[in-house]
Amino acid sequence: MIQALRGTRDILPEEVGYWQLIEATVRETLGRAVYQEIRLPIFEQTALFERGIGEATDVVGKEMYTFSSRGDKSITLRPEGTAGVVRAFIQNKLHAQGGVQRLWYTGPMFRYERPQAGRQRQFHQVGLELLGCDAPRADAEVIALATDILQRLGLKNLELDINSVGNGADRAQYRAALINYLEPYQNDLDEDSKDRLMRNPLRILDSKDPRTQEIAQNAPKITEHLSLESKKHFDTVLNLLSNLNIKYQINHCLVRGLDYYTHTAFEIKSDDLGAQATVCGGGRYDGLVKELGGPETQAVGWAIGMERLVLLLQQLKSNPVIAPELYIVSRGEAAEAQGLILAQKLRNAGFAVELDLSGSAFGKQFKRADRSGAVACLVLGDAEAESKSVNLKWLASGEQQAIAQSDLLGMSQELKVKIAGLKKP
Ligand code: ATP
Ligand code: MG
Numbered sequence: 001m002i003q004a005l006r007g008t009r010d011i012l013p014e015e016v017g018y019w020q021l022i023e024a025t026v027r028e029t030l031g032r033a034v035y036q037e038i039r040l041p042i043f044e045q046t047a048l049f050e051r052g053i054g055e056a057t058d059v060v061g062k063e064m065y066t067f068s069s070r071g072d073k074s075i076t077l078r079p080e081g082t083a084g085v086v087r088a089f090i091q092n093k094l095h096a097q098g099g100v101q102r103l104w105y106t107g108p109m110f111r112y113e114r115p116q117a118g119r120q121r122q123f124h125q126v127g128l129e130l131l132g133c134d135a136p137r138a139d140a141e142v143i144a145l146a147t148d149i150l151q152r153l154g155l156k157n158l159e160l161d162i163n164s165v166g167n168g169a170d171r172a173q174y175r176a177a178l179i180n181y182l183e184p185y186q187n188d189l190d191e192d193s194k195d196r197l198m199r200n201p202l203r204i205l206d207s208k209d210p211r212t213q214e215i216a217q218n219a220p221k222i223t224e225h226l227s228l229e230s231k232k233h234f235d236t237v238l239n240l241l242s243n244l245n246i247k248y249q250i251n252h253c254l255v256r257g258l259d260y261y262t263h264t265a266f267e268i269k270s271d272d273l274g275a276q277a278t279v280c281g282g283g284r285y286d287g288l289v290k291e292l293g294g295p296e297t298q299a300v301g302w303a304i305g306m307e308r309l310v311l312l313l314q315q316l317k318s319n320p321v322i323a324p325e326l327y328i329v330s331r332g333e334a335a336e337a338q339g340l341i342l343a344q345k346l347r348n349a350g351f352a353v354e355l356d357l358s359g360s361a362f363g364k365q366f367k368r369a370d371r372s373g374a375v376a377c378l379v380l381g382d383a384e385a386e387s388k389s390v391n392l393k394w395l396a397s398g399e400q401q402a403i404a405q406s407d408l409l410g411m412s413q414e415l416k417v418k419i420a421g422l423k424k425p
Contacts, residue, residue, distance in 0.1 A: 005121070005122075006115055006121065007113065007115040007120045007121025007122065008120065008121060008122045009120060009122075009307075014319060015310065015314075015319065017319040017320035017321060017322070018310045018313045018314065018319060018320070019306065019310065020320070021153070021313070021320055022126070022153065022306060022309055022310070022313070023106065023126075025149055025152050025153055026104070026106065026126050026149055029145060029148050029149050029152060030104050030128060030145065030149075033102070033141070033145055034102060035102040035103060035104045035128055035145075036102065036103055036104070037103075037104055037105065037106075038085060038088065038103045038104070038105050039105065039107075040078075040081070040084040040085065040088055040105060040107075041078075041084065042077060042078055042107065042108065043075050043076065043077050043078065044075070044076060044078055044083070044084055044087065045073065045074065045075065045076070046064070046066050046074040046075060046076040047074070048076075048083050048084070048087055048292070049064060049076050049078070049079060049080075049083050051291060051292060052082070052083030052086065052087075052260065052288060052291070052292055053079070053080065053083060053260075054200075054260065056196070056199045056200040056203075057200070057203075059079050059080065059111065060079075062112065063079060063111040063112045063113055064076050064077075064079055064110075064111070064112065065077040065079075065110045065111075065112060065121075077110035078109055078110065079109055079110060079111045080109055080125070080127075080303065081105050081107070081109065081125060081127045081129075081303060082127070082129060082285065082288070082301060082303070083288075083292070085103055085105065085127075085129045085301075086129075086131075086288050086289055086292050086294070086299075087292060089101065089103075089131055089289065089294065089297075090289065090292060090293055090294035094131075095131075095132065095289075095294065095295055095297055098132075099132060100130060100131065100132045100133045100138075101129075101130070101131040101132055102128070102129075102130050102131075103128065103129050103130075103131070104126065104127065104128040104129075105126070105127055105128075106124065106125065106126040106127070106306075107124065107125070108122050108123070108124050109122070109123055109124065109125050110122055111123070117311065118305070118307055118308045118311055120307060123305060123306070123307050124305075124306040124307060125303040125304060125305055125306060126303070126304050126306060127282075127301060127302060127303035127304065128142060128145065128301050128302060129299060129300075129301035130142055130299060130300050130301060131289070131297055131298075131299040132297055132298070132299070133298060133299075133300075134286065134298035136233050136236035136237040136240060137240060138300050139237045139240075139263070139264045139284060139300050140237055140240035140241055140244065142282065142300050142301060142302055143160065143162075143241060143246065143266060143282075143302075144241075144244050144246060146268060146280050146282070146302050146304065147160065147246055147268065149304070150268065150279065150280070150304075150309075153309070153313060154313070154316050154317065155270060155279075155309075155312055155313075155316070157270055157271050157272055158268055158269070158270055159249065159268070159269045159270075159271065160241075160246060160247065160248040160249070160266060160267075160268050161248070161249055161250075161251035161254050161266060161267045161268075161269065162237075162238070162241075162248045162249070162250060162251065162254070162264065162265070162266040163222065163223070163250060163251050163252060163253075163254040163255065163264075163265050163266070164222065164223060164226060164230060164231075164233070164234035164263050164264055164265070165202070165222060165255055165261055165262065165263065165265050165283075166222060166225065166226045166227065166230040166262070166263065167227065167229075167230055167262055167263070167286070168262070168287065169227065170222070170225055170226050170227050170230050171202070171222075173225050174202075174220070174222045174225040175201055175202065177220045177225060178201045178202065178204075178205075178219060178220060179197065179198070179201050181219050181220055182197060182201060182204060182215070182219065183197070185215045188211055188212075188215060189204065189207075189209075189211075189212050189215065190207060190209035190211070190212045192207065192209075193207050193209065193212050202222075202255040203255065204216060205219065205252075205253040205254075205255050206253055206254065206255055213253075216253055217253075219252075221252040222252065222255070223250070223252065230263060233263050233264075234263065234264065237263075237264055238250075248266075251267075254266070254267060260285040260287050260288040260291060261283045261284065261285050262283075262284050262285060262286040262287055263283070263284040263286070264283050264284045264300065265282075265283035265284075266281070266282055266283055266302070267280065267281045267282075268280035268281075270308075270312055272312055272315060278305070278308070279304055279305055279308045279309055279312070280302055280303070280304045280305070281302060281303060282300070282301055282302025282303060283300065283301075283302070284298070284299070284300040285299055285300070285301070286298040286299065321373070322352070323352070323372060323373030323374060323424075324352045324353055324354035324372055324373065324374045325351050325352045325353070325374060325375050325376070325419050325423070326346060326351050326352070326353045326354075326374060326375070326376055326377070326378055326419075327353075327354050327356065327368075327369040327372050327374035327376070327377050327378070327395075328342060328343050328353060328354070328355045328356060328377070328378045328380070329356055329362060329365040329366060329369060329377055329378070329379045329380070330355075330356070330379070330380040330381070331359065331360075331361070331362055331365070331380075331381055331382075332380075332381060332382045332385060334382070334385035334386075335380035335381055335382060335384060335385040336359065336380075338380055338384075338385055338388075338405065339355060339378075339380050340355060342378060342380075342390065342405060342408065343355040345408075345409060346408070346409075346412075349409055349412045350412070350416070351412070351415075351416075351419075354372055354374065356368060356369070362379075362381070369395065370395060373424065374395060375394070375395060375396075375419045375422045375423055376392060376393060376394050376395060376415075376419065376422075377392075377393040377395060378390050378391070378392055378393075379391040379392075379393055384402075388404065388405050388406070389402050389403060389404050389405060390402070390403055390405055390408065391403075394422070396422060
C-alpha cells in the first residue's frame with residue numbers, strides 16, 4: 001500500500017471543521033480591514049527564495065525542496081509566502097496603483113524538517129502583507145489584526161514578543177558588537193552557532209541550545225544600538241500597542257531567521273502548545289522589494305502556522321460538524337425516485353438535506369437518521385409514492401404529519417423557522 005510521505009498529513013473531515021473555522025475567521029477579520037486575497041504559485045524560481053530569504057538562513061540553507069525542472073531550471077516549492085507576494089507585487093506593478101496595498105494569502109508551504117507535533121514538511125500558513133507604508137501605525141495595525149484573529153478563535157493564553165532589529169546600518173554596528181562579545185565564547189557555542197558567528201551572528205540569539213542561550217542572555221542588546229530614528233519607530237509601535245490594549249514583552253533575543261527584516265520583529269506564542277509554541281511570526285521588511293528588483297517600498301506582515309492553530313483549537317472546542325437539517329428515508333422503486341427529486345428541490349430551497357441511499361429496511365434508515373444529527377425526517381414508502389405525499393417526522397418529539405409533496409416547498413419558510421428553533425447549538 002502506498003503511504004503519504006513523511007511530514008505530510010491528510011486533513012480528514014473529522015478535523016476539517018477547524019480549518020474552515022480558521023479560514024472563515026481570517027476572511028471576515030481581514031475583509032473588515034479591507035485586505036484583499038492574493039493567490040500565487042506554489043513553486044517559484046529558486047533564486048527568488050535565495051535572494052528574498054537569504055542564503056545564511058536555515059530555510060534556504062537546509063530546508064528547501066529544490067529540484068531541477070525538465071528545462072534545467074532550478075525550481076523550489078515555496079517555503080513561505082512573503083517572497084512570492086513581493087515578486088507578484090513587482091511583476092504585476094501593483095505599486096503603480098499608488099498608496100498602500102493590503103494583501104493576504106493562505107496555502108501550503110514546504111520545508112524539509114524533522115516532523116513532529118506542529119512541525120511538518122508540508123504545512124499551511126495564512127499570512128498578510130501591508131506594502132507601501134513605513135509608519136509605525138502599519139506595524140501596529142497588522143499586529144492588532146493577528147491578535148484579533150487569534151482571540152476571535154477563542155485563544156486566551158497568548159503572548160506577544162516584540163523586538164526591533166533596526167535598519168541596515170544599526171544592524172551592521174550591532175553585528176560588530178555582538179561578534180566582539182561572542183568571540184571569547186566561541187568554543188562553548190553549539191555547532192550551528194559556531195558556524196553562524198561570522199555569517200549570521202544575530203541568529204545565534206535565537207539558538208535553542210541551553211548553553212548558547214545562557215551566553216546570549218548577557219549579550220549586548222540590539223535596542224541599545226538603534227539610531228534615534230529606529231528607536232523612535234520602535235517606541236511609537238509600542239505606544240500604539242498599549243493604546244490598543246495589546247500586551248507585549250520585549251524579547252531581546254527575537255531576531256527572526258530572515259535577512260530582509262528591519263525594525264519591528266514579533267512573534268505570538270501560546271503556552272498551551274508545549275514545544276512548538278509559536279503560532280504567528282512577522283515583522284517589517286523595508287529592504288525586500290528593492291532587493292528583488294522593485295522600487296523602494298516599505299512593508300510589514302506576518303504569517304500564522306495553521307497546523308499549530310488547529311492543535312490549539314482542538315483543545316478548546318469540539319469539531320464544528322456539518323449535520324443535515326432534513327434526512328430523507330425512502331424505500332421502494334417509486335418512493336426512492338421521488339425522494340431524490342425532493343432532496344434536490346429542498347437543497348435548492350436552502351435546506352441541508354441528506355438522502356439515505358441504502359435501500360435498507362425503514363428501521364435501519366431511521367437509526368441512521370437519528371445518528372446524522374438531522375432535525376427532521378421525510379419518509380416515503382409505497383403509499384406515499386402512490387399519493388405523491390411525504391411523511392414529515394420531527395425526530396426529537398416523534399411528532400408526524402402527512403404533507404402533499406407539492407405543498408412542501410410552499411411551507412419552506414415555516415419549516416426553516418421550526419428547524420432553526422430545534423437545531424442543536
Ligand atoms: P520555528 O522556529 O518554529 O521553526 P519559523 O521561524 O521557522 O518557526 P516562520 O518562518 O516565522 O517560522 O513561519 C511562521 C509560522 O509558521 C510559525 O510561527 C509556525 O507557526 C509556522 N511554521 C513554520 N514552520 C512550520 C512547519 N515546518 N510545520 C508547521 N508549521 C510551521
Ligand atoms: Mg523553522
